[in-house]
Amino acid sequence: MPPLLDVRELSVVFQRKGTRPVTAVDGVSFTVEPGQTVGLVGESGCGKSVTSLAIMGLLPRRGNKVTGEVRFEDTDLLQLRPRDLRDWRGRDIGMIFQDPLSSLNPVIPLGVQVAEVLERHQGRTRQAALKQARELLDAVGIPDPARRLKEFPHQLSGGMRQRALIAIALACKPRLLIADEPTTALDVTIQAQILTLLKELVDDSGTALVMITHDLGVVAGLCDTVNVLYAGKVVERAYRHDLFAEPRHPYTHGLLQSVPRLDVDRGERLHQIRGSVSDNIPWPEGCAFAPRCDRVVDDCIGETVPLEPTFRAGALRCANPVPKEVAV
Amino acid sequence: MVRIISRRLVQLVVTLLALMTLVFFWLRSLPGGPVDALLGERATPQTRELLTRALGYDQPIWVQYGRFLKNVVTGNFGNSIRTGEPVTDVISRSFPATVELALAAIIIAIGLGVPLGYLAARHRGRLLDNATIIVTLIGISIPIFFLGYLLKDWLTQGVHIFPPSGRISTGLDNTDVTGFFVLDGLLTRELDASADALWHLVLPALTLATIPLAIIIRITRASVLDVLDEDYIRTADAKGLRNPTIRKRHVLRNALLPVVTIIGLQTGALLAGAVLTEKVYNWGGLGTLITDSISGSRDYPVLQALILLAAAVFVVVNLVVDLSYAVIDPRVRVR
Numbered sequence: 001m002p003p004l005l006d007v008r009e010l011s012v013v014f015q016r017k018g019t020r021p022v023t024a025v026d027g028v029s030f031t032v033e034p035g036q037t038v039g040l041v042g043e044s045g046c047g048k049s050v051t052s053l054a055i056m057g058l059l060p061r062r063g064n065k066v067t068g069e070v071r072f073e074d075t076d077l078l079q080l081r082p083r084d085l086r087d088w089r090g091r092d093i094g095m096i097f098q099d100p101l102s103s104l105n106p107v108i109p110l111g112v113q114v115a116e117v118l119e120r121h122q123g124r125t126r127q128a129a130l131k132q133a134r135e136l137l138d139a140v141g142i143p144d145p146a147r148r149l150k151e152f153p154h155q156l157s158g159g160m161r162q163r164a165l166i167a168i169a170l171a172c173k174p175r176l177l178i179a180d181e182p183t184t185a186l187d188v189t190i191q192a193q194i195l196t197l198l199k200e201l202v203d204d205s206g207t208a209l210v211m212i213t214h215d216l217g218v219v220a221g222l223c224d225t226v227n228v229l230y231a232g233k234v235v236e237r238a239y240r241h242d243l244f245a246e247p248r249h250p251y252t253h254g255l256l257q258s259v260p261r262l263d264v265d266r267g268e269r270l271h272q273i274r275g276s277v278s279d280n281i282p283w284p285e286g287c288a289f290a291p292r293c294d295r296v297v298d299d300c301i302g303e304t305v306p307l308e309p310t311f312r313a314g315a316l317r318c319a320n321p322v323p324k325e326v327a328v
Numbered sequence: 329m330v331r332i333i334s335r336r337l338v339q340l341v342v343t344l345l346a347l348m349t350l351v352f353f354w355l356r357s358l359p360g361g362p363v364d365a366l367l368g369e370r371a372t373p374q375t376r377e378l379l380t381r382a383l384g385y386d387q388p389i390w391v392q393y394g395r396f397l398k399n400v401v402t403g404n405f406g407n408s409i410r411t412g413e414p415v416t417d418v419i420s421r422s423f424p425a426t427v428e429l430a431l432a433a434i435i436i437a438i439g440l441g442v443p444l445g446y447l448a449a450r451h452r453g454r455l456l457d458n459a460t461i462i463v464t465l466i467g468i469s470i471p472i473f474f475l476g477y478l479l480k481d482w483l484t485q486g487v488h489i490f491p492p493s494g495r496i497s498t499g500l501d502n503t504d505v506t507g508f509f510v511l512d513g514l515l516t517r518e519l520d521a522s523a524d525a526l527w528h529l530v531l532p533a534l535t536l537a538t539i540p541l542a543i544i545i546r547i548t549r550a551s552v553l554d555v556l557d558e559d560y561i562r563t564a565d566a567k568g569l570r571n572p573t574i575r576k577r578h579v580l581r582n583a584l585l586p587v588v589t590i591i592g593l594q595t596g597a598l599l600a601g602a603v604l605t606e607k608v609y610n611w612g613g614l615g616t617l618i619t620d621s622i623s624g625s626r627d628y629p630v631l632q633a634l635i636l637l638a639a640a641v642f643v644v645v646n647l648v649v650d651l652s653y654a655v656i657d658p659r660v661r662v663r
Contacts, residue, residue, distance in 0.1 A: 058565055090568030097566075102559035107581050107657055116577070117567040152658040168567065 002073060003031040004208050005055070005176055010068035012047070012054050012232075022282065024050045026232035027068070029307075032176065037202065037209040039223035039240075041216065041255075045277050047232040048212045052178050055210075056095055057085045072176070091121040094169030094207075098181040100161035104153035110137075111149030114168050121172045136167040141197060159190035163197065170201060177202060178210045183218065195222060216259055220244060225313070228252050231277055231288030234307060238314040248310065248321040250295045287319065295320045329654070336647045343643060344636055348400065351635045352393055355628055361385070362409045365626040383409065396632070406629035410621065415633045418617065423637070424507030425495060426613035428525075429605070430598035432533035437540035438591060445548025445587075446580070452553060460545060467542030476535045476608035483531060490531045493610035497524050532609040536602050540594040547590045551583040558582070585657055592649030599645065600638035614638075 010028045015021040025047040032038045040048045053059045055070050057077060070077040072092065077085060089095075097103040105113060114136055115129035124132065130149060137145035140163040153161055162182060169177055179198065183191035199222055202209045211223055219226050219240065226243050228236040228251065236249040247253040257271040275292045284290065287300040299305070299319035307317040363379050380386050384395070399406060405415035448460040484492035496502060496509050502521035505512045510529065513522025555561065556579065564578045601614030618634055621627035654660045 056566060058562055086565075086568045086570060088568065089566055095566040097559060097563065099559060103563045105560040105564070105578055105582070106659060108577065109658075116569060116573070120567065120569055120573070154659050165563070168563070 002071070004034045004036075004073065005032040005210070006069070006071040007031070007051075007055065008069040008071065010051065010054060010070060011066070012050050012059065013065045013067075014063060015065060016063050020282070021065075024232055025054065028227075028229070028232070028234055029068075030227050030234065030237065032208050032210060034175065035202075035206045035208055037199075037211060037222055037224050039219045039226040040210065040212045040229055041214065041219055041226055042229035043214055043255075043277055046229045048214075048229050049180055051229070052095070052180050052210065052212050056089060056093060056178065057082065058095075087121075090117050090169075090174070091172045092174050093176045093178065094172070094174040095178045095180065096162070096165045096169045096182050099185045100158060100165050101153060101185075103165055104161055106153055109150050109152060110156070110164055114149075114164065114171060117168055117171045133167075133171075136171055137164065140164070140167045140170075140201070141193075142167075158186050159193060162186060162190075162194050166194075166198065166201065170205070170207070173205060174207060176208045176210065178212070180212045181214070182211075183215070184213075198222070216255060228255075231283045233288065233317065234315070235289065235317045236315070237307075238310070239312060242312065242314060246324055248316050248324075249289075249318045250293050250320075250322055251289050253322045287317075295322070329651070332650060332654070333647065336643070336650070340640065340643045344639060347639050348397070348632070348636060349393075351632050352396055353389075355626075355631060356389065358626075360626060362626045362628060366409065400636075405633040408621075408630050409627045410625040410630070415629045418630055419614075419633055419637065421507065422612055422614050422617045424509075425611060426599065426601050426606075426615065428495075428508050428510060428529065429532055429536060429602065429611060429613055430595065432529050433536035433598055433602075434540060434591070434595050436533055436537040437544050437594065440537075441541045441544030442548050442584075442587060445545040446552055446583075448545065448549040449552035449556065457549075460549070464542040464545050467538045470538065472535060472539070472602075472604040473608055475538060476532075476605055479531050479535060480608060491528050493608075495525060495528050495611060496521065497528075500524055532605050532611050535608065536598065536605045540591075540598065543590055543594065544587060548583065548587050551586045552579060555579050555583045581656060585653070588649055588652055588656065592645050596642040596645040599641045601634075 008029050010025055011023065012025040013021050013023050028047070028051055030038065030040075040051060042048050050059070054066050055077065057080075059066065061082070066078060068078070072088065075088075077088065080088070104110070111130050111133050114133035115124070115126060118124045118129040118132055119126065122129075134145045134149055137148055142148055142160055142163050148156070148160075148164075153164075156164065162185075166182075177198075182198065183194050186194060195218060198209070201207070209222075211218065213219060223240050225237065225239050227234050228243075228249065230251050236243070236247070236252045238248075243252065244256065247256050251273070254271070254273040258273065260270055273292055277288075284301075285304065286302045287293070287296075287305050290296045290300040293300065297320045305317050305319050307315050310316050362383060363376055363385065367375060367379060377386075384392065387395075396406075403416075407414055408418050411418065444460060448457045451457045480492055483489045491497065500521055502509065502518055502525075503512060503516045505515050509525035510522050513519060513525060561574065561578055564574045569578075601616075601618055602611075603615035603619055605611065606613050606615035607619070614634060614637075617630065621630040621634065650660075
């Protein structure tokens with residue numbers, strides 16, 4: 001059986017007149033099995049959001065070039081006409097975004113914003129859709145949903161808004177949900193609630209989830225497999241447990257070491273990876289992480305380091321990986 | 329809603345009172361005055377004194393001011409110095425002409441401006457957009473009197489499509505009910521009068537509409553571009569909504585907010601009278617009345633009333649804008 005989502009060599013190049021093209025996503029490949037939760041992890045600017053927008057066909061129509069394949073079951077979404085892709089979005093693939101306030105229309109009642117996706121894809125009347133919207137809001141844990149239907153986004157708390165967006169994204173029972181940093185804009189306590197809710201909902205409905213995050217805690221709690229992105233490329237892929245137990249790429253290793261720990265002294269400096277991913281744009285030939293890497297060797301410079309399969313469906317793109325025994 | 333309106337009415341009274349005081353003293357602090365204007369340079373001191381006393385300008389200024397306030401409160405704005413008629417009569421003769429012209433102009437400006445601005449935004453960076461930017465730049469920069477005479481020359485002298493001036497053809501025996509000629513024709517079923525008045529309205533309204541039209545196009549374009557960049561439009565796209573739904577439900581309503589403000593400001597300005605346009609097309613509205621009252625006779629009572637009227641119109645138009653805001657944007661309603 002083919003995977004639910006099969007992203008092959010996806011590249012996105014931004015190009016505007018008079019500027020040099022910028023490669024934001026560079027040959028990213030990964031698969032998502034039905035019901036599986038897959039993480040895309042990386043710091044700001046590594047291309048994870050652009051990847052998700054490219055999958056959904058939500059990048060601006062002009063100023064960029066998307067190549068590769070995004071196979072959803074047997075259909076390459078990139079080959080669909082924009083008009084036809086609209087039939088898939090919201091129905092087969094749902095998406096939730098980072099900032100729940102700005103992602104809801106301020107001048108439209110919440111009920112209509114939930115109902116319209118049902119009207120569009122399931123041919124419901126407004127009345128039937130609103131009735132179903134009430135049930136959906138109830139299912140995502142919004143109290144007094146009948147009243148909330150008539151309210152506007154500014155009358156809801158941040159966590160409530162994100163719940164509403166989840167209700168919208170899952171309204172048509174899509175087989176795939178893409179969550180682009182769904183908890184970044186929320187309080188820590190609310191973050192946990194939202195993640196738990198997401199996990200319950202996708203587990204119950206068998207929806208596959210692509211979780212985009214920079215938060216390794218989210219990955220640890222939620223994802224089956226993890227793709228670590230750096231400078232638009234997948235640098236390491238592994239099952240969650242393997243990744244946390246034995247990170248092989250120096251970047252992954254650095255990320256995990258940067259997580260504050262309770263079992264070290266308070267005065268101890270936090271580990272940090274020097275520089276930032278955007279310091280080196282345009283990213284150099286060879287390994288883009290090389291300028292920041294402590295383990296850099298000659299093979300890292302000049303030629304592209306290939307993504308090699310490791311054990312258990314994992315993969316690694318590194319000429320001088322962290323030895324296995326140096327676990328965190 | 330009631331609270332907004334009542335608060336605004338109080339504001340209106342305070343504004344008008346302050347303005348009344350300001351205008352009263354400001355007009356009288358200007359060099360010259362009605363006496364000089366009416367009698368000219370060669371009048372004898374006796375005549376001057378006689379007229380000064382007849383007009384009541386020999387009284388101390390505070391007494392004049394008190395009398396003015398008292399009269400205004402009772403709705404009496406005095407008589408025009410120039411014609412001797414009650415000021416209310418003079419103004420109510422000119423006001424409908426101005427309202428008719430201003431409404432026609434603003435309807436043209438909105439009716440063309442919002443769709444054109446929207447189209448320009450949808451075609452951002454392409455031919456239509458660039459053409460719109462250039463044309464609106466010309467629209468904003470071209471002097472009104474120049475454009476007015478240009479249109480008049482082409483469309484009334486060269487090709488006789490439109491009448492050159494006035495509000496209605498001279499031979500036409502129309503019944504005056506409200507002073508709005510187009511409306512009067514409809515009310516009295518003199519449809520030929522309505523059509524004739526409408527025909528006279530076209531060129532002045534077009535001329536007067538150019539600046540508001542250009543501004544509305546630009547604001548709409550910028551506002552639509554802003555909204556298209558918003559996250560909630562991306563959400564709407566992610567829902568798979570069809571383009572027309574997104575445009576109507578999600579883009580337009582949000583984009584209209586700044587446009588409504590501009591429409592309000594422009595409408596207020598137009599209703600205060602269009603001096604240049606009225607001059608070109610010999611349109612007897614407030615603009616003409618203002619110039620006549622200043623240059624001909626320094627007609628204090630008329631000028632005072634005109635300025636108050638303009639202020640009142642501005643406040644009322646702004647109230648309407650605020651109320652429409654509350655209709656469009658729920659965030660305003662709560663406050």
